[in-house]
Amino acid sequence: MAKCDICGKGVHFGIQVSHSHRRSNKMWKSNIKSVKVKTAGGAKTMHVCTSCLRSGKVERA
Numbered sequence: 001m002a003k004c005d006i007c008g009k010g011v012h013f014g015i016q017v018s019h020s021h022r023r024s025n026k027m028w029k030s031n032i033k034s035v036k037v038k039t040a041g042g043a044k045t046m047h048v049c050t051s052c053l054r055s056g057k058v059e060r061a
Contacts, residue, residue, distance in 0.1 A: 002032045004049040006057050036061040 003010040009030045016026035031050045035058065036043050043061035052058055 001029065002047045004030065004032055004052060005046045006048055006052040009049045009051075 001011045009032075011030065012028045014026050014028070015023050017023050032047050033050060033053065034045055035048045035053065037046045037048070038059045038061045046058070048058050053060075
């Protein structure tokens, strides 16, 4: 699974509990996009989560 190159956010694991209280493993995936980003050396493709994109931590190319 991909991780955000800015904040390091990735997948989270836990237990899903149904109404009848049956338990099963669950994986929550972060909303991560592949984005072209401006860097000092030029444009570069990075994996960035949408919360970093919205907050302006990354400048798109």
